[in-house]
């Protein structure tokens with residue numbers, strides 16, 4: 264078995280596409296040349312499924328000294344937009360890949376149109392005036408042949424005249440199509456006179472404006488575009504297996520004998536507790552069910568970025584799940600654990616207080632401040648240490664104090680146990696103050712000056728260590744805690760409306776947490792581990808006046 268190196272230098276065996284490519288190189292089929300493309304339709308933002316295809320397309324080119332081009336499959340102006348073109352470029356670059364060239368399927372509209380004319384002249388295509396419903400009805404089933412269109416045997420001149428006039432805008436959208444004349448009884452449904460061209464006049468094209476009134480279908484554009492560009496390996500997902508014979512058929516009608524692009528298919532990425540169809544993701548955005556394409560709950564690349572995922576964690580996850588010839592549903596917890604592994608050595612450890620309550624250390628001198636030190640990241644010695652001020656007034660978690668506590672409560676309680684303040688001293692609670700409603704407003708405690716961490720007395724063992732922040736070193740912050748977007752594992756497989764399966768608790772806002780001042784001043788994208796809570800990413804809208812942090816992933820996998 265041949266061996267390959269992954270991102271992080273681990274050895275792994277070749278995937279089956281790599282084996283095909285190595286074999287083709289060995290047999291000299293491509294003249295030693297490797298060229299791939301990533302062909303998104305600019306009708307939405309990229310999601311993590313696309314990242315899997317990107318890693319394959321760009322990865323193969325990198326590994327075998329080839330090139331990978333970015334080609335926008337922009338053949339349906341009704342759904343496409345430059346906003347999507349721009350976001351797709353940004354996301355690919357962020358993932359760390361470089362295309363050799365940018366192409367658009369629309370670059371080939373003239374060549375494809377000329378080819379369609381050639382098909383008509385050779386008697387291989389005809390204009391059908393039936394409605395799409397009619398055409399669909401005549402398709403037959405895999406076991407019963409389809410019905411031939413009454414327009415199938417139109418004279419060539421008539422087809423030519425009609426097609427040219429279709430493109431002049433003489434006929435309304437949907438009134439006629441150009442179909443390939445192949446075989447209405449073929450066991451492959453895609454051979455039953457597939458549609459080559461349809462009329463779209465209702466929307467101008469984002470690049471070609473109103474020049475064209477007819478637009479090629481995917482099958483008539485994709486293989487040809489691959490051929491025009493010199494693609495050697497046209498890699499796509501398994502649903503295109505059934506299209507492959509048609510891909511080859513169209514090429515055989517016009518391509519020279521010198522070379523053929525090869526279509527090869529691998530399994531899609533499907534993830535639990537989310538949806539991956541662009542149509543559904545667009546619906547969530549349009550209906551305001553999420554805050555936008557980059558809502559941190561979305562499986563989009565920009566959503567994952569805002570959530571706190573790094574390109575490395577996404578690539579490590581894709582490496583782990585691998586490429587096969589069988590459809591599967593991958594567990595989202597694999598993606599989450601890739602985030603944990605990646606963030607562990609990167610993310611600065613900080614104390615944050617989600618539900619703050621003030622604690623006063625009555626025997627600590629008023630006005631005094633000490634500078635203590637703490638490790639920035641015990642999992643990464645290079646991260647060094649930082650200084651944290653400590654004084655008489657601090658914030659702790661409300662839940663770390665109980666006025667009445669039994670012996671199983673190891674944290675603060677008047678007259679109760681000794682508790683260590685992380686990286687600081689051991690304290691003991693003495694009492695608390697309450698407001699008129701009986702809510703605790705302030706906790707009182709005393710500290711033992713001989714128990715400072717890092718000194719001999721710091722070795723004294725107590726049952727629990729709690730988080731704290733000096734009042735003067737703290738700022739208010741908004742935390743956004745995310746849970747899964749859907750309540751069921753595979754929302755796409757359920758009957759009924761997928762929107763009814765949205766998790767109503769997928770976002771919990773903690774409006775008044777307390778963070779250290781330097782954390783409040785973090786730049787968007789800065790990553791932290793909030794001790795005892797999880798990994799957090801500084802949101803793109805975060806400012807020192809209103810800091811916002813997104814929960815990337817909890818510290819441990821939840822058991823639910």
Ligand code: ATP
Nearest residue numbers: 302303304312313315316499500531532539540541
């Ligand atoms: P949708 O059907 O949701 O619109 P799509 O497959 O049509 O998605 P494209 O923009 O056409 O999206 O996809 C570009 C490339 O990304 C194609 O090669 C496609 O096979 C691949 N791709 C799309 N979704 C996935 C996925 N979930 N896993 C792996 N590859 C994918």
Ligand code: MG
Nearest residue numbers: 303304336481
């Ligand atoms: Mg598509």
